[in-house]
Amino acid sequence: MAIDFTLAPEHEEIRKRVRAFIQGTVIPAMDEVQEGDRDAYLRTIFHLRSLAQEQGLWLPHMPKEWGGMGLGHVELAMVQSEAAKTRIGPWVLNCQAPDEGNMHTLLHWANDEQKEKYLRPLLEGRQMSCFAMTEPEVAGSDPTLIRTEAVQDGDEWIINGHKWFISNARRANFAILIARTEKDVPEGSRGANTAFLIDLPNPGWNDVREVETMHGSTGHSEIVIKDLRVPSSAILGGRGNGHRLGQYRLGPARLAHCMRWISQAETALDMMVDRALNRYSHGSLLAEKQGIQWMIADSAMELYQCKLMVLHAASKIDKGEDFRTEVSMAKHFVANSLNRIIDRAIQVHGALGYSTDTPLAHMFQHARWARFADGADEIHQMRIAERTIAAYQATGSTSAATGDLPL
DSSP: OOOOOOOOHHHHHHHHHHHHHIIIIIHHHHHTSOTTOHHHHHHHHHHHHHHHHHTTOSOTTSOGGGTSOOOOHHHHHHHHHHHTTSTTHHHHTTOOTTHHHHHHHHHHHOOHHHIIIIIHHHHTTSOOEEEEOOOSSSOTTOGGGOOOEEEEETTEEEEEEEEEEEETGGGOSEEEEEEEOOTTSOTTOTTSEEEEEEESSOTTEEEEEEOOBTTBSOSEEEEEEEEEEEEGGGEESOTTOHHHHHHHHHHHHHHHHHHHHHHHHHHHHHHHHHHHHHOEETTEEGGGSHHHHHHHHHHHHHHHHHHHHHHHHHHHHHTTOOOHHHHHHHHHHHHHHHHHHHHHHHHHHTHHHHSSSSTHHHHHHHHHHTTTTTSOHHHHHHHHHHHHHHHHHHHSOSGGGTTOOOO
């Protein structure tokens, strides 16, 4: 079995164009925006989005027939990693979370009418969306416990419940909402939930607050849903398919996060090495000190592993193979490596790294979120262990659970 990570010439050309656009246009343009000038910030982003469309760098993750670049997941990895060199890069290319995952979900699960109403405006950059699943009363890592309830009333459904940490909710034009519809299914069953498309604003959708987090009070809303009425036509993917839909969405979305996190980890490693080469202390440069060299080496080895895991998992998705174990492994490993590499970079920078004079402190705040977003570390470890045990029981070998590679 040949393993070749060389990009086709046309994809290498795309990678170079994305890099040039991000480094030469996006980052300089955003550097010109004065902090706190919201109007200038928005004007600049919308201008950059129009440039991305003109240059054919729009929707790298979507099929060409829907206005995208038609890239597979392996090719998408290199685009996402280049775009994420700046925080707003994926947004400029319209491949940012949570819209990216919702686009995939709508493309796969929505009927034609729903695609025209909800998917097309997302693709054209005219609307934004959110995915409302997590609840404060039950473990977010176990969606079979969801308490938000939808009760049928003729040709309508009445929804009541409580959601929180709903990213992008305050900016969203619609939500994909997961609610329990099947009362005769035991709690814990995977066939109890249904997905609904909710137009926003809606009198039954009450935005209570944006939850304050380590990186501030923006982006993650608490929502109380009270007697929210939707027609049966708002059901996405059929009754009882909410869990399947959610898992379908989360697999590629987790890997897309990993692609962006790799970019952040590489930025931190670059900064670590640059600092080590330019800081003199106790008779030599930091780069000449063994303790610093070990931190650089550990970070380089971890980043190498991250890249290989993401590329292999992406290749399995592209081939239509079962990718669940590989994506779980990648999500767990990349999230933890991101935290460790940024932490080492801060350490090498000393007090400067702890300050906000460099981006490292802000990067570290965001990185801590990675270890529980889209599945906590421990949930992924549990699933990986279950599949490893199952592989051994089925074949007498754990090989199928460790990448199923020819070695």
